[in-house]
Amino acid sequence: MSEQVTLTQFIIEQQRGLPDASGTFTLLLNNLVTACKQISHRVNRGALIGVLGSAETENVQGEVQKKLDIITHEIMVKALDWSGHVGGMASEEIDDPIQIPKQYPKGKYLVLFDPLDGSSNIDINLTVGTIFSILRGREGVAPETEDFLRKGNEQVCAGFVLYGPSTMLVLTTGNGVNGFTLDQDIGEFILTHCNMKIPEDNTEFAINMSNQRFWEAPVKQYIDECVAGEDGPRGKNFNMRWVASLVADVYRILNRGGVFLYPYDLRDPSRPGKLRLMYEANPMAFIIEQAGGVCTTGRESILDIKPKNIHQRVPFIFGSKNEVERVISYHRQHDSAGN
Known part of the structure; x- marks a missing residue:
């Protein structure tokens, strides 16, 4: 420069x-x-x-x-x-x-x-x-x-x-x-x-596949469609990326787009998520949304959650607008069906 x-x-x-x-x-x-x-x-x-x-x-x-x-x-x-x-x-x-x-x-x-x-x-x-x-x-x-x-x-x-x-x-x-x-x-x-912006569409997803057996149906549906690639209902191939470092995954999405999922899982009802709301999800959600992305638990906007304690954990799904909104729609469909 x-x-x-x-x-x-x-x-x-x-x-x-x-x-x-x-x-x-x-x-x-x-x-x-x-x-x-x-x-x-x-x-x-x-x-x-x-x-x-x-x-x-x-x-x-x-x-x-x-x-x-x-x-x-x-x-x-x-x-x-x-x-x-x-x-x-x-x-x-x-x-x-x-x-x-x-x-x-x-x-x-x-x-x-x-x-x-x-x-x-x-x-x-x-x-x-x-x-x-x-x-x-x-x-x-x-x-x-x-x-x-x-x-x-x-x-x-x-x-x-x-x-x-x-x-x-x-x-x-x-x-x-x-x-x-x-x-x-x-x-x-x-x-x-300057003025970093997240593309609204992308064909990369980041998730810990070892937890697949604990996911709710909406997340399974989304990931199954991504993995099916061009032979599946999305009709296009996706790549998976997973660093297991939130800062690295956020930075990649800020530059290239994509979606990151650390969703709610069913193994322990008392622990609804992995990432901490106050000093992980909230600051990252503020950054992602200021860059044009979307952040959610799947059912609620991260930035609208009223915290209950300093170390509260939440599901955290964020990234390219259109991909995250698709995940949200799957949760909505699932819940409205009474599942």
Whole structure:
């Protein structure tokens, strides 16, 4: 690019159009980005600095933690708690919301994050990332859990950072989606993907086929039609893609289109989904819909769900508009038939 635009410049120029903008939000994003640069450095160095492998502990979800799960959580907290821009935080790795230490002022934003999404892939050098969601809170007030339990359509910002062949930040503040690539030479994120849009049609799907026996009939119908290819009712061939890293699958769909399904399954009625609503599904849904895609549980828009708890799980289906709407229609037909 002949004239490079840094992330800071991009955000400041956007805020100039808002008469009541104070610059606080820009400073908050800068702190988040600094944390992600630190995480990128540790992920890239991996075994060289001894941060790979299991920590031999479990998080609140009962998942075995990697060393980097703990390290990245601490990096995010330390980057934000002192700043005066944040009133409280919530993390995948901690049961309850994180309070700001008494010696620091409490800001007007609440930040929720998954510090290292896809961490099960880290030891085999596959793509991982950081996901974050920002809500507006009550300035100067220590938040209660209820302050975090807001619908996804109340987010003021959502983003994720992808630690792959290059480190990339994908961001929305409710005015489209833009992608920034970290220039390691100067330590700045540079705008490289302007106004990202998801194609309305595509012939790729992403799903964990090993769970097929637990799916509901609407999902089985959709996947069976895709697998049948040009000999089936769709009359065209589909390709399957599955990285088992949400950030990687979302980024692929942002660039190429397609549909991702981690649907409700029947094995455990008390666990209606795999992915967490507050710091995985909500921020990704905000990004996907700002890029022209659709996000649903199959029966309800992700962004319309009123959360019940910080670590609530939901089915998550998203991607190209026409494909996701087809999946929704299959759920509707199934339910109206009384199945």
